[in-house]
Amino acid sequence: GESVGLHLPTLSVQEGDNSIINCAYSNSASDYFIWYKQESGKGPQFIIDIRSNMDKRQGQRVTVLLNKTVKHLSLQIAATQPGDSAVYFCAENTGTYKYIFGTGTRLKVLA
Amino acid sequence: DAGITQSPRHKVTETGTPVTLRCHQTENHRYMYWYRQDPGHGLRLIHYSYGVKDTDKGEVSDGYSVSRSKTEDFLLTLESATSSQTSVYFCAISSTDYNEQFFGPGTRLTVL
Numbered sequence: 001g002e003s004v005g006l007h008l009p010t011l012s013v014q015e016g017d018n019s020i021i022n023c024a025y026s027n028s029a030s031d032y033f034i035w036y037k038q039e040s041g042k043g044p045q046f047i048i049d050i051r052s053n054m055d056k057r058q059g060q061r062v063t064v065l066l067n068k069t070v071k072h073l074s075l076q077i078a079a080t081q082p083g084d085s086a087v088y089f090c091a092e093n094t095g096t097y098k099y100i101f102g103t104g105t106r107l108k109v110l111a
Numbered sequence: 112d113a114g115i116t117q118s119p120r121h122k123v124t125e126t127g128t129p130v131t132l133r134c135h136q137t138e139n140h141r142y143m144y145w146y147r148q149d150p151g152h153g154l155r156l157i158h159y160s161y162g163v164k165d166t167d168k169g170e171v172s173d174g175y176s177v178s179r180s181k182t183e184d185f186l187l188t189l190e191s192a193t194s195s196q197t198s199v200y201f202c203a204i205s206s207t208d209y210n211e212q213f214f215g216p217g218t219r220l221t222v223l
Contacts (some may be wrong), residue, residue, distance in 0.1 A: 043115075043201055043214035044154070055150055094167070095167075097161070097209045098143065101153030 007088060010106045017079040021105045023090035026070060030071070031099075032093035035064055035075045039086045046087075047075070077107075085109045114138045115215035119201050122143040123221045130189040132218050134202030136182075142205045143185040144212060145169075145177060153200065160185055161208065192222045 025033065031052035036044035048066045050057045050064045050073075057064050063076040073090050089104035114137035124130050134143060144167055144168075146154040156169030158177040166177050174196060176188045189196055199219050203212040 013200075027151065031133055036214075043216045046211045046213060091154075091211065095145070097156075097159050099154075099156070099212070102157075103151065103153050105144075 008104055008106045009110060012108045013080050014110050016079055017076055017081060018076075019080045019084070019107055021075045021077075021088045021107065022101050023073040023075075025071050025073055025090065025092040025102075026100060027094045028093060030092035030094050032064060033064070033073055034091045034099075035062075035073075035088060036091065036101075037084075037086045037088055078108075079082075080109050082109050082111065084099070094102075115204055115213060116204060117200075117216060117218050119213040120216065123223065124192050127191050127192055130192050130220065131207065132187045132202075132220070133202055134185045134187070134203050134215060135213050136185075136202075138204060138206075139181075139182060140204040140206045142212075143179065144203040144205075145175075145185065145187045146201045146203065147171065147196075148156055148217075149198050157187065158198075164209075164217075187217060192220075192221050195214045197222045 034049045035047040037047050038044045048059045049062050050066050055066050061078045065074045087104040087106050089102040091099045091101045116132045116135045144159040145157040148154050155171045157175050160166045160179040183198045199217050201217050202215040205212045
């Protein structure tokens with residue numbers, strides 16, 4: 001079943017293309033950020049994180065970019081696959097134990 | 112799900128009844144959290160624990176209480192469930208208070 005909002009922004013990409021998902025964060029003092037993937041009916045799954053002393057970090061097929069000047073975070077997924085279809089959301093750490101989570105973007109991969 | 116289980120996975124209850132949700136971890140992580148997830152909202156923190164018997168309130172704690180008597184278990188109790196507590200509840204764990212949180216599979220709670 002659905003565990004997030006029914007009217008999320010949706011990004012549709014062709015299988016094999018690259019995907020870029022964006023997130024605007026709210027607190028200029030936030031210094032740690034996480035991207036999560038959430039499939040329908042499941043819990044959020046950690047994808048990649050980045051600290052504010054970096055502006056780019058790469059994982060396996062994923063890259064996170066951080067622009068502190070405009071408080072913007074992006075997740076790039078290379079060679080998008082059907083298994084990448086999910087809701088993606090960012091989280092910012094605003095202090096001890098405290099995270100602000102975005103509502104997310106739905107990624108649809110078209111065959 | 113990083114060694115985290117939640118029980119029950121689904122529950123339907125009536126307004127005014129008490130409900131307890133359980134989170135169990137096998138990672139021996141010190142920090143545990145309870146969140147709720149609702150349409151149009153990001154995950155919101157209900158309560159968290161930074162050790163056995165050490166808990167504190169999150170941003171939406173009204174109507175909820177928690178207990179942690181063992182490292183591996185974190186219980187969330189709705190003393191008297193209301194329809195506004197219909198939600199999906201997620202437990203999360205982390206090894207420190209400043210790194211990634213790993214989430215359980217969730218509990219879908221419906222209060223009629």
